Amino acid sequence: MITSRRILGLAALAALLPGFALAQQTQAPPAWAQGRPPEMANSRLAPHPPRLTVTPPERVPVASLRLPEGFQAELWAHGLPGARVMVRGPGGTIFVGTRVIGRVYAVRDTGSERQVSILLQGLTQPSGLAIRDGALYVAAINRILRIDNVEQNLANPQPVELTAAFGLPEDVHHGWKHIQFGPDGRLYVPVGVPCNICETDGERYALIASFNPDGSDRRIEARGVRNSVGFDFHPRTGQLWFTNHGRDWAGNDNPSDTLHVNLRRGEHHGFPWCAGGFQDPAVPRDRLCSEFPPPALILGPHVAPIGTHFYTGTAFPERYRNALFIANRGSWNRERLSGFNVVVVREVEGGRLIQEEFLSGLRDDANQRFLGRPAGLLTMPDGALLVSDEENGAIYRITYRGR
Amino acid sequence: MAARIVLAAALLAAAFSFPAAANPAAEALIAERQCVACHGPAGVSAVPLTPSLAGQQADFLALQMILFREGLRQVPAMAEPVRGLTDQQILDIAGWFAAQPSAPKPDRGPRDEALARRGAELSAARNCNACHLTDYAGRANVPRINHQREDYLVHSLTQYRDNLRVGADTQMNGLMHGLSNADIRAIAHYLAHRD
Numbered sequence: 001m002i003t004s005r006r007i008l009g010l011a012a013l014a015a016l017l018p019g020f021a022l023a024q025q026t027q028a029p030p031a032w033a034q035g036r037p038p039e040m041a042n043s044r045l046a047p048h049p050p051r052l053t054v055t056p057p058e059r060v061p062v063a064s065l066r067l068p069e070g071f072q073a074e075l076w077a078h079g080l081p082g083a084r085v086m087v088r089g090p091g092g093t094i095f096v097g098t099r100v101i102g103r104v105y106a107v108r109d110t111g112s113e114r115q116v117s118i119l120l121q122g123l124t125q126p127s128g129l130a131i132r133d134g135a136l137y138v139a140a141i142n143r144i145l146r147i148d149n150v151e152q153n154l155a156n157p158q159p160v161e162l163t164a165a166f167g168l169p170e171d172v173h174h175g176w177k178h179i180q181f182g183p184d185g186r187l188y189v190p191v192g193v194p195c196n197i198c199e200t201d202g203e204r205y206a207l208i209a210s211f212n213p214d215g216s217d218r219r220i221e222a223r224g225v226r227n228s229v230g231f232d233f234h235p236r237t238g239q240l241w242f243t244n245h246g247r248d249w250a251g252n253d254n255p256s257d258t259l260h261v262n263l264r265r266g267e268h269h270g271f272p273w274c275a276g277g278f279q280d281p282a283v284p285r286d287r288l289c290s291e292f293p294p295p296a297l298i299l300g301p302h303v304a305p306i307g308t309h310f311y312t313g314t315a316f317p318e319r320y321r322n323a324l325f326i327a328n329r330g331s332w333n334r335e336r337l338s339g340f341n342v343v344v345v346r347e348v349e350g351g352r353l354i355q356e357e358f359l360s361g362l363r364d365d366a367n368q369r370f371l372g373r374p375a376g377l378l379t380m381p382d383g384a385l386l387v388s389d390e391e392n393g394a395i396y397r398i399t400y401r402g403r
Numbered sequence: 404m405a406a407r408i409v410l411a412a413a414l415l416a417a418a419f420s421f422p423a424a425a426n427p428a429a430e431a432l433i434a435e436r437q438c439v440a441c442h443g444p445a446g447v448s449a450v451p452l453t454p455s456l457a458g459q460q461a462d463f464l465a466l467q468m469i470l471f472r473e474g475l476r477q478v479p480a481m482a483e484p485v486r487g488l489t490d491q492q493i494l495d496i497a498g499w500f501a502a503q504p505s506a507p508k509p510d511r512g513p514r515d516e517a518l519a520r521r522g523a524e525l526s527a528a529r530n531c532n533a534c535h536l537t538d539y540a541g542r543a544n545v546p547r548i549n550h551q552r553e554d555y556l557v558h559s560l561t562q563y564r565d566n567l568r569v570g571a572d573t574q575m576n577g578l579m580h581g582l583s584n585a586d587i588r589a590i591a592h593y594l595a596h597r598d
Contacts, residue, residue: 046534049462049544050571052469053490081490100571102475122474172573 035197035282036249043249047332048370050100052081055392061371062396066361070317073359076386076397077114080105083388083395084306084375085178087129087136091151094378095136096388096395099125099176104138106154107395114395119150119157124172127229128179130187132213137162137187141175144168144189144215165215169194169204174227178306183238186210186219190242192227197247197272197282206271208242208262222260224268224292226275230308235322239263241296243305243326246275248333254278257303258295259326259345259353268292297353302331303339307377307388311344315383316400319346325358327374327387337363340370342377342387359387359398429495436484438496445503449510453480454555458505462543464497466571476568505540505550507598512553514596522593525586529578539594544571549597556591 036043057078065073082098083105089095096105104120120126120138128139136150138159144166145159166189169175174192182188190208193200200206208222208231221240231242240262246255255278260269273280274289276298299305307327311320323346328339342359362372376388385398433439438456442448446457456464470476471485472493488496526532531548535541539549548556562568564579564587582590 041530042533044533044536046545047572049466052466052571053494100475101469102473124475172569173577 034195034249035247035280040249045333045335050082051391051393052101054079054081055394057394060389060392060394061362062394064361064371065359065396067359067398070402071398071400073387073396073398075394077107077116077395079116079393080107080388080395081393082390083393084127084390085129086376086378086386086388086395087131088378088380089131089136089151090134093151093154094386094395095119095129095131095150096376097127097129097138098390099127102126102140104129104136108154117154119147119154120145120159125176128177128189130179130181132181132185132187137179137213139177139179139189141172141177142170146213162215166211167215167218171205176229178229178231178308180231180233181213182210182240183233184210185213187213188221188231188240190225190228190231192225192229193271196249197280199272208240220266222262222267222269224271225260226271230306230326232308232310232324234261235310235312241308241310241324243299243308244269244275244295245304246278246301247280248302250278250280250282251301252334252336253301255280256298256301257305259297259299259305259308259324260293261296263293269295297345297355299326299328299343299355300338302334303328304330305339306375307342309377309379311379311385313379313381313383313385316385320344325377325385326355327377329373329375329390330363330370337365337368337370339363340373342374359396362389426495426499428492429499432488432492432496433499438484441480442500446500447503447506447508448552448555451552451554452558453552454559455505455508455551456500457503458540458550459501459547460541460543460545461494461497461501463541463546464500465493466544468493468497470571476570505547507550508552508595511595515592518589519593519596521586522589522591525582525590526593531578531590534574539597548594551595553591553595556594557587560587560591 060075060078062073062075080096082101083096085097087095094107102121102123103118104126106117106119108115123140124142126138126140130137134149136147138145144162146162147157147159171194173194177190179189188210191205193206202223206225207220208225210219210221225244227245228242242260244258246257255275258276270292272283273287274292276295277289279289305326306329309325311323311325323344325344327342330340331338340363341357343355344358345353345355348354363370372389373391374387375390378386387396441450441453442456448455468485471481534545535548541547560579563575566576
């Protein structure tokens, strides 16, 4: 446990900052105010409102998308407000998770068109989906469900309740999750911190854990992870690569969001003391950045990486094979917008990682507004890459046709 | 919870911006579903615990109607009025109420100076105006909270505090934590008596 000053009311918080707020007890100030320096007390920055209504296809900004030479984008599916993560069932159904609108969609490709239906609704932020043996696993904030033979039961899914077996915290803040099966057949489930910056029980929060598919045998895979909502396993090494969101209210350019490779089980990645080389001034210097493995890559301030996905197809040119694509949903806690794009992370000489912008055009720098928010990524059997746009409830299909 | 609704193409076809004031489609729906029986003519409510909708932020109104429709904000009185509304109908209705003139409530009663001062202090300490803006007229998904019924402000703030209402985000739940009923009454009185 770290020692810290205990700050009870918001008024006290304003007087004492920079300080460090305790969050595991209920007296904590709201996440919105934690770690906020006095000079930012009256900042007007606030999260962007979610769009929960259908965007008609002619309003989906597919024509604005920019890709490297030889690539093209088409509107593959629309009418799925809040579309985020995408997974593919063995029968070819694409399942799509959401947050605020509480739905899980099923998309069937009839060849000429995509049919969208609502598989589940009324859930609290079902943003985590995973497929195994024909069953769909759904992670909402307060529940884990499994639907066996889901593609045979699209019209009448019968969820099996696994919530108690997994026994996860129910905190709403940063409680929305990404889930995925590892090459070891275990289900990987992150638990973010229920705050912006706080002291938490590091065995329960700020981690990525793995479980047997039935929720038994919990094991901590990574510690000190503030909020990861995207990860994947390297196609060759099987290593866990995850992205992480840096905290808010530490300035326009601090800290950066990061990409990490979990080299050892249980490894500590720095929260709350250190984020991507940034020693957090609001946290007592009990531990230093030098004590933690550095991130594999600094992604940029407030870009908000969501989809974190190795491209496993062969239809894209050689340099993209097994490369990591990251969908950046984009910033709110920054005066000038950042993110709202898809980047690709590649290994160059000496094993060094670099990132290049892959999909852009959704961030309008001149007018400081955005047209869409990339969220989920999925390689299709034909080597196309699907990209979901949460803002427009749409899915783009990216293909390569050569120069 | 499980349901399958194939989204109709018709639903996608129409334009999606909020239509301004005169909108016969919205007016017909509002009449048919008797919104004004509870929310008042032109959206200025005279019914206890029922919010005024006049001049409310269109984004906020649409979001709340969707939360009602999806069963994510559960209020018995609102279940029937929103049943089966399409996204476009919701946007139409939201646009209509947002365009109605907003003003301090005529029947808000006398101002209790001491109570209002206490409410002003509490609101300043919790930075209510950072999101709701200085005049408390709100923006986008952050609602207008001036010109509202005092009893409804007390009700909604209490619901956030007790985690009985969770909106499109959880900001309000955290913000209300630790406030007493007396604090909430003071904040509501202060907000309802602003111009």
